[in-house]
Amino acid sequence: MKKNQEHGLLxxxxxxLTGLSPQVIRKWExxxxxxxxxxxxxxYRLYTCEDVATLMKICRLRDQGHSMKEALHLFRSHQTPEPVPKMPVSEDVLALLEKGSMYDEAGLLLLLKQALHRHGLEKFLSTTIQPLMREIGDLWASGKWDESQETITSLAIRDFLVQIRRNFDLVEEAPLMLGCCLPHEMHEIPLHIVLLQAMxxxxxxxxxxxxxxxxSIEDLVQRLEPQKLILSATTATPFTHNPHLFEQLEDIAERNPSTQFFIGGNGIFDHKIYFSPKKIQIAYTLEDVFNENRG
Incomplete structure (x- = not known):
């Protein structure tokens, strides 16, 4: 092992050494x-002893009950954290996770329907779907779920939310809100939750x-002329792929002044310090969007 450490670890x-799967290690990287x-x-990738120590520190923070976002913040700010008690998971979420772990799409669909009818849409989103997505993310990040379990379960949830949106009755003169993920952002579910709340x-x-x-985003804005546009950044991946993305979005907003542009999601938190918003408004909550009206 000493010889390997001198040249790098596979x-x-x-x-x-860490107990993390190779897939999770590469994803965290x-x-x-x-x-x-x-x-x-x-x-081949070659890792150092320092890389192993970094991964172990993140694992310890997560074992103490911190979310991945909290663990990253604490690690980067060199804080000594207090263990965070994890909120209990509801019976609905536990049952859905069990079906997802077994790739049981029919079972997932039935449980989602039952939870929606039992709680109503608003509570269903806040007490079932949002905690469920956090649990799925944690299971995947910790390596307890593989990519196929995460993908199949997430697709079933997304399709269910889309179906609710399609069957939602609104008056014809209702104002229009357009929702778009950013380029290279593949996580759609948070956007569908926001749009359902808007409905x-x-x-x-x-x-x-x-x-x-x-x-395509600009073409949709010009064709549909929505009153508001929500740009979703669930991860920081869009900004990693394109460091000039926000400036390019600002240019689009500048060319389309009749639409209010908003951007939100966990992916903006590490990048907002680089933003100098002129036309695009950063939305930390949905109320930031609803309460912002043109004077």
Whole structure:
């Protein structure tokens, strides 16, 4: 092992040392920039002892009950955290997770329908769907779920929310809100939750698919002329792919002054310090969107 450490550790060795799967290690590397392994001439990633220590610190923070976002913040700010008690998971969420772990789409659909009818839409979103998505994210990030379990379960939830939106009755003169994920943003569910909440406030909504091109976003704004546009950044991936993305979005907003542009999601938190918003408003809550009206 000493000889290997001098030249670098392979992902399989790091996996054995940390207890994380190779898939999770690579995802943490790509999504959060925690470590930056060198490449051997044959293309293999080579990790250092410092990389292993970093991963172990994040694992310890998560074992103490911190979310991934909290763990990253504490690690980067060198704080000594207090263990955070985890909120209890409802019976609805536990039952849905069990079906998802077994790839039981029919069972997922039945439980989602039952929870919706039992709670009503507003409570269903806040006490079932949002906690469920957090649990799925934690299971995937910790390696307890593989990518297929996360993907199949998330797709079933997304399709269920889309179906609710399609069957939502609104008056014809309802104002229009357009929702778009950012380019390279594949997580649609948070956007559908926001749009459903907007519909409960009387808005007609349209959602673009995952990872649209910037040109497609502008084309939709010009064709539909929505009163408000919600840009969703669930992860920081769009900004990693394109460091000039926010400036380009500002240019689009400048060319389309009749639409109010908003951007929100966890992906903006690490990047907002670089923003100098002129036309786009940062929305931390949905109330920021609803309460912002043109003077």
């Amino acid at each position: 992902v399989k060795e790091v996996s054995q 790509e999504r959060y920039g925690l470590i930056c392994p060198k490449r051997h001439m044959n293309g 409960m406030h009387g808005w007609q909504t349209i959602a673009a698919g995952p990872s649209p091109k910037l040109s």
